Amino acid sequence: MRGITKRFPGVTALSDVNLSVRAGEIHALVGENGAGKSTLMKVLSGVYPHPQYEGEIRFQGQERRFSGIHDSEQLGIIIIHQELALVPLLSIAENVFLGNEPARHGVIDWAVAHRRTRELLAKVGLKESPSTLITDIGVGKQQLVEIAKALAKDVKLLILDEPTASLNEHDSEALLQLLLELKQQGITCILISHKLNEIAKVADAITVLRDGSTITTIDCRDRALSGPASEDLIIRAMVGREMADRYPKRTPKIGEPVFELRDWRVFHPLHHEREVVKGVNLTVRRGEIVGIAGLMGAGRTELAMSVFGHSYGHRISGSVRMHGREVDTSTVGKAVAQGIAYVTEDRKSLGLVLDDSIAHNTSLANLKGVSRRGVIDEGREHAVANDFRQRLATRCAGVHQPVVNLSGGNQQKVVLAKWLFADPTLLILDEPTRGIDVGAKFEIYTLIARTAAEGRSILMISSEMPELLGMCDRIHVMNEGEFVAEFEAAEATQEKIMRAIVKAAA
Structure with a gap:
């Protein structure tokens, strides 16, 4: 060529x-x-x-x-x-x-x-x-x-x-x-x-x-x-520059428990007798980044989607607590109202309206934030989208550009902007850097670290173990719908995580 x-x-x-x-x-x-x-x-x-x-x-x-x-x-x-x-x-x-x-x-x-x-x-x-x-x-x-x-x-x-x-x-x-x-x-x-x-x-x-x-x-x-x-x-x-550190340096300031799951069970939506998530217990504290490691099919995405408005699953049982109080997250609207946001692994099908503009996608989860008396203020929406474009260094011709014309990494930044504008208490990130280059990854890692430093709680699912080790304060290991191990950041290694998965599978 x-x-x-x-x-x-x-x-x-x-x-x-x-x-x-x-x-x-x-x-x-x-x-x-x-x-x-x-x-x-x-x-x-x-x-x-x-x-x-x-x-x-x-x-x-x-x-x-x-x-x-x-x-x-x-x-x-x-x-x-x-x-x-x-x-x-x-x-x-x-x-x-x-x-x-x-x-x-x-x-x-x-x-x-x-x-x-x-x-x-x-x-x-x-x-x-x-x-x-x-x-x-x-x-x-x-x-x-x-x-x-x-x-x-x-x-x-x-x-x-x-x-x-x-x-x-x-x-x-x-x-x-x-x-x-x-x-x-x-x-x-x-x-x-x-x-x-x-x-x-x-x-x-x-x-x-x-x-x-x-x-x-x-x-x-x-x-x-x-x-x-x-x-x-x-x-x-x-x-075009050196990248001595792949992950931003952070000093976590971890507070009280914010999000808790107790005995969370989810059955397959089509094969109703098959239990996909089996009695999971989970706590995420203020300012903490908690990772979930596991092989494909371990039930990580199913867990996240079932919590977020029962978007996946059948016969979902167990309790969700926010700040110690049991809450209802049975629909996406109710989950968002409780301060839960979910950045999906499938941004094109589930995270974005591809034919719509960056501005409209950014405001989608918080229309009240750009409205006056029930009418969208286009000037306010443009200003919000432009602010996030600058903060996330999104490469685009302008915020009125259709999202479909952006690269994968820049589409991911629009998804993150959408949920950050919704001002969540708990941000669930499912494969947040999938299909994204190392430069854009560092920008997203920096954004995640900043979000945690602001006091938000983060639950991060990733298939890339170095990513979890580099970003998380604690890591849960999931296999066949169950948590089979938990490691503090200081003691976690790729070998320990894989050993826990293999041992559980055996």
């Missing part, structure tokens, strides 16, 4: 970007949120067709001008987006060949489809039946189905946008191993990821984007030329 420039109304997303990928290599693309990584890959795959951009794309020695994603797929360029494009209520086989079905005389040949699906699943290490519904398998396996779907289209260049963002460590490791196997088969990969330790494991080359421009390409195979591709070297190129 040579001299690629892509503009949106009010913003230049890419400015004269160059990217060169060699056949048969794994090429990592890194940069802060809003650096232009996903936009560049959408140009390459035809999501943004020619001539909606400036510059030249050359693939296998020839200039290519794609009018749509179908054109790029015909050449074997396949993109797997961060939000998986699978239909939950269709089978694996139906998803793998969706729009690409094997047919005879216009009739789908399901025998061939199932046979080829079994072969493709074996290649990606899945043993599931082709007739299994997507909704019945985990996110890690769904990611592998997406790769099987790409292999069905005779992929030559596989683009993966944050493929491990939603995966636990085991599933992430399996996926990275699969990428190395695909490389052995001659398939070229472009990998977008914020997990620099994973990139260091598999990448042959790393290109860094910053503010829509190419900063550098590090050749990981030529150590003598480039030196080791250390995380510090990559971070310095990404953010």
Whole structure:
């Protein structure tokens, strides 16, 4: 890709970007949120067709001008987006060949489809039946189905946008191993990821984007030329500054108990006999950050959503106390009225109104705060949104810009702004930095630390153990719906947390 420039109304997303990928290599693309990584890959795959951009794309020695994603797929360029494009209520086989079905005389040949699906699943290490519904398998396996779907289209260049963002460590490791196997088969990969330790494991080359421009390409195979591709070297190129400390220094001032759960039980909304949260007890004190660690499926998100307005679950029982008094949180409105806020892990589906503006999203949980006599004061709403834009350093053309046009990290800042404007007593953060680069992470960590210093209580769920260890005062370990261990910050380590999970599972 040579001299690629892509503009949106009010913003230049890419400015004269160059990217060169060699056949048969794994090429990592890194940069802060809003650096232009996903936009560049959408140009390459035809999501943004020619001539909606400036510059030249050359693939296998020839200039290519794609009018749509179908054109790029015909050449074997396949993109797997961060939000998986699978239909939950269709089978694996139906998803793998969706729009690409094997047919005879216009009739789908399901025998061939199932046979080829079994072969493709074996290649990606899945043993599931082709007739299994997507909704019945985990996110890690769904990611592998997406790769099987790409292999069905005779992929030559596989683009993966944050493929491990939603995966636990085991599933992430399996996926990275699969990428190395695909490389052995001659398939070229472009990998977008914020997990620099994973990139260091598999990448042959790393290109860094910053503010829509190419900063550098590090050749990981030529150590003598480039030196080791250390995380510090990559971070310095990404953010343009040193990051000696990944987490802000804080001196916690912890007060009296603010939020308490007693014997909290939640059953699955569809499988009513299955208990998902099993008699959990939890206390969060004033100014304290309490973390919940655990593998995917441990029940952490289910716990948070059930507390926040019974947004998840069936036959929910137990008590919620705020400042020692039992309160009703059975609806979202009642939970918010009691001072509870929930930053969801799924910001696009559950956290934002994507087609609406930053200003409207910011005020959404506290309309009274921007209203006079029941009428929204647009000037006040604009001022509030602009204040949070500045405080959180949200990159945007202005607060009237639709949220859908922001990068993932900046969308996350809008979600945080929405709930901070609601002035909560307890802020529940579910994977607050998922899919966010190290620079934006530090900004969000600083915001979390400041929020705790203001006397708010914070409950933080994260799949990244270093994040919990770096930010939390106490950490609960959850496994199969139960708390199986608790550690003070000073005594907690990744090894102790994993040992507690493994011991509980055994």
